[in-house]
Amino acid sequence: MPKEIETPRPTNGELALLAALWQAGPSTVREVLDRMGNKEVGYTTVLKQLQIMTEKGLVQRDESARSHIYRATKPEQDVKRSLVTDLLERAFAGSSASLVMHALQTKKASAGELREIRALLDSLDSKGKRS
C-alpha cells in the first residue's frame, strides 16, 4: 500500500502568501510583502506567517543570506488539488460533477476555457473506456 498522501490544507492567509511564492518563485519577506498589493498588512505579520508556515512545512527557507529566502515546498497543483478535494468532501459529498456544475454556473468561463474543459472531458472519456 502506498504511503498515505499528505494533504497540505493551507488557511486563507497562508494561501495568499503561497500564491505570491508560486507566482514569483523563492522570495524574501519583503518581496512577498510587496506583492500583496491590495492587502494592507505589516512586515512582521508576513514574517511571522512565513515562520509559522515553515514550521508546518508549507514553505522552506534558505537562511544563508541575511534576508532569508522562502519557497513553497508543495507544488501549486497539489495544494490546489487538496483544496478542491476538501471542498468536494465537505460540501459536495464527493461528487466532482456536482462541484463542476456549480463552478460553471457561478462564473462564466470564456469560450476558450470551455473548449479546454471539453478536451479534458474527451481525454477522461477515453481513459474511462480503456480501464
Added chain:
Amino acid sequence: MPKEIETPRPTNGELALLAALWQAGPSTVREVLDRMGNKEVGYTTVLKQLQIMTEKGLVQRDESARSHIYRATKPEQDVKRSLVTDLLERAFAGSSASLVMHALQTKKASAGELREIRALLDSLDSKGKRS
C-alpha cells in the same frame, strides 16, 4: 443596481450541520446529532453551534415546541455557490475553468456525470452566442 448579494460562508463545522438539515429538513438538535454518524460530538456542542448559527442567520428556529426545530435559512444551492466562489477567488484567480479541471482530475466522475457536464457546457455555449 441590484442589492449586494449576501454571501453566507459557513465554516467547516457549520457546513456539517447544514448538510444534515438540508438532507433531512427541519430538525431538532437530537435529530441533527443522530445524523452526524461518524463524527463523535456532544449534544450541547451541536446545540451551541445551532444557537450560534441562529444568531448568524444561517438557520432559523421554531421555539413553539419544547424541542426547538431548526431549519436552514439559505438554500443549499446558494451556500454551495458561495463556497465555490470563495475557493475560486482564493485559489484559482477567479478562473472557473481552472477549478473545473482540478476537480475533474481529482476524482473521476461517472460517465453519466460527464454527460451531464457536457450538456451544461452546451447550454453555456448557446447562452454565450446569444449574448
Added chain:
DNA sequence: ACAGATATACGAAAGATTTCGTAGTGACAT
C-alpha cells in the same frame, strides 16, 4: 566608529471556531 535602515526572533493580544460542563426548567411516569 556611529547612525540609520533593514532583518529576524519572540511574545502576546485579538478574533474566530469548536467544544463541553454546569445549571436551570419543564415534562412525565410512578
Added chain:
DNA sequence: ATGTCACTACGAAATCTTTCGTATATCTGT
C-alpha cells in the same frame, strides 16, 4: 409530589489564525 429524563441557556476553556509591537542583530554609508 417527587425523582428522572430530556431540553435549553450560559459561560468559558481550548485551539487556531491573524496581527503586530518590541527587542536585538546586522549591514551600509559617511
